Amino acid sequence: MASFKIEGGHKLQGTITPQGAKNEVLQILCAVLLTPEKVIINNVPDIIDVNKLIFILGELGVKVNKLSSNSYSFQADEINLGYLESSDFKRDGSSLRGSIMIVGPLLARFGKGYIPKPGGDKIGRRRLDTHFEGFINLGAKFRYNKEDNFYGVEAEELFGTDMLLDEASVTGTANILMSAVLATGTTTIYNAACEPYIQQLCKMLNSMGANITGVGSNLLTINGVKELKGCEHTVLPDMIEIGSWIGVAVMTRSELTIKNVSWENLGQIPDVFRKLGIQFEKRGDDIYIPEQDSYEIQNYIDGSVLTVADAPWPGFTPDLLSIVLVIATQAKGTVLIHQKMFESRLFFVDKLIDMGAKVILCDPHRATVIGHNFQSQLKATKMTSPDIRAGISLLIAALSAKGTSIINNIEQIDRGYENIEARLKSIGAKIERID
CATH class of the missing domain: 3.65.10.10 (Enolpyruvate transferase domain)
Structure with missing residues (x-):
């Protein structure tokens, strides 16, 4: 069984083309x-x-x-x-x-x-x-x-x-x-x-x-x-992978361009990331994400805490809620993540808590995240990937963390992400696959 060894805390830079969906x-x-x-x-x-x-x-x-x-x-x-x-x-x-x-x-x-x-x-x-x-x-x-x-x-x-x-x-x-x-x-x-x-x-x-x-x-x-x-x-570009690369850029405070994203098929994904305070630009059919030192979660217009929830299309895809949750750990502000469709998908948050994230798992479907605003860096740890989307979320957290993390059971990540370590290395990540 293979694992990833990730040396976190490095800024990345470059261009990524998403895989097919x-x-x-x-x-x-x-x-x-x-x-x-x-x-x-x-x-x-x-x-x-x-x-x-x-x-x-x-x-x-x-x-x-x-x-x-x-x-x-x-x-x-x-x-x-x-x-x-x-x-x-x-x-x-x-x-x-x-x-x-x-x-x-x-x-x-x-x-x-x-x-x-x-x-x-x-x-x-x-x-x-x-x-x-x-x-x-x-x-x-x-x-x-x-x-x-x-x-x-x-x-x-x-x-x-x-x-x-x-x-x-x-x-x-x-x-x-x-x-x-x-x-x-x-x-x-x-x-x-x-x-x-x-x-x-x-x-x-x-x-x-x-x-x-x-x-x-x-x-x-x-x-x-x-x-x-x-x-x-x-086949269209993979909207879940596009959201994952946004998460990589934001959590490592890096400048990144995601090529040929098929903007017209992204639905609410750009709007949800903007509600988290993330800055990016539409450049033709590309997404340009500038280096950003801080991003602030928007509240609702009455001042109440933002909820990000999944729903059937054209609602927000459940496959990106894990990414949103990880991004929120370093945001300024608080957000409630409501995973309505699957009752076991938020159980990976205990790994984030071990890394120093402020996450309260309310029940199998809801988690409240209080962001650090990069005032406290996540700490490296050893963890296991439970499913595809939680796996990539833990990988994103490890890329941002201080120290060297190990992620086991990375076949789960390989099920959904093509040649992920080589593509991360191409933009400067310190990652290697080990037995």
Whole structure:
């Protein structure tokens, strides 16, 4: 098991280009199963979760060809459905949360889709009901093997229907969307997630010959078609990584430029960082962050303490709350962080408290942060990364801390961030990977 050794307290400087969006590409990769024709995907991040899904596709019989460092072609013209019932698939599929999204395309094109209980971050309950209720509404029969934690859906034909999702699940919306594009008739999905990643999936499917309207809203209408064609698709830059690099710049009091961020797809992210008092500029499609010695959290107009909370898009993404919490430890002022969606995601704050941060964990969902205003530097420590976003947050804290920190279980960080230590070194960070 590898670890990071970080010598903190150094100022950084330079330019960073964000990787492709992890949460988009996991959907896009599953969509290649909908057609026997070749699909080319560009800006694919080289991270553990994505590489695991590409491996699963290869085991399913998809022809995978790496065209360049971040571009691939996929052709699903000879699918091995027997793999779905193998012990290998039960092992491979259970290691990755995103594997759930192969079920919709397989059901749509081949009439059956199976999946073991998916793995992923240990951040609280992440139920699958929305996915399978959607498949059942389209006419599929559901079965579940409790002993093996193995789910399955089967249908000779899917039929369009009207459905109201019980929650605006991003992966649930993607899965149901991919199963509906080849269904007979018209499907409407109300309370659909409308994140840029879902919009990207819709644009890709439409370029393949699907008929989806309402893209960008929470009401999607899908007129089923008989078949889909190949296409070429480019993945958006990762908004979570962009927010992470803002956190790196702010906490190390560094000057940094983040290139090609796709400003129109950042939603509330810039506004939330501005409410924390952070100064940055829009330069074309780049973000320029100047060196800043202090940043003051804004209160509400009635003087009450600011709350930063997550919500379905266009609300603030839950994946950046850990970053906001770390940034707030050196702000001037106080903020309440309210993590509504996952009950275990704030438990990493005990590591920050060990480093000298003033954080009060009110309950599993809320933490109050009283900022140091850089009057008291965080202290280095040894810690373990519990999940992807907490891991990068602890890494940011270590970069700002006085002394040398060790972060164990960095595979969690590698699941979501491409070649992170080399990219940090390129802007002056003192970090090394050790066994």
